[in-house]
Amino acid sequence: MPFQVPTVSASEVPEDAAVLDVREEDEWVYGHIDGATHIPMGEVPARLDEVPEADLLYIACRSGGRSARVAAWLNANGFDAVNVGDGMGGWEAAGRPMVSETGRPPFVR
Incomplete structure (x- = not known):
């Protein structure tokens, strides 16, 4: 039986949660969770000290x-990670707060 990754919806993420955003830079700049850490998926293994x-x-x-995939990898490497199953699209749809690096209102790209 394949390993199941713990998953919650964006609306279930606590306000004070530690969040790792694994999208690419061009996605991040348009809208992300204030206070989240940004490490693109392909860079996570090399940047573990920043998690x-x-x-x-x-x-x-x-x-x-x-x-x-990142949550599964982190869990296999000693972290207690949970996947936000509906991602930033779900975050935006739930009306949760976001910030942007563009100087314009944030949105999910």
Whole structure:
């Protein structure tokens, strides 16, 4: 039986949660969770020292696919990680707060 990655919806992520956003830079700049750590998926293994230390780490991408793979990898490497299954698209749809690096209102790209 394949390993199941713990998953929650964006609306279930606590306000004070440690969040790792694994989207690419061009996605991140348009809209992300204030206070989230940004490390693109392909860079996570090389940048493990930048992964937030937390009792429970929430992993987000656009729709939940990349973040599920990263959460599984982190869990296999000693972290307690949870996938945000509906990703930043779900975050935006739930009306959760976001910030942008563009000087314009944030949105999920």
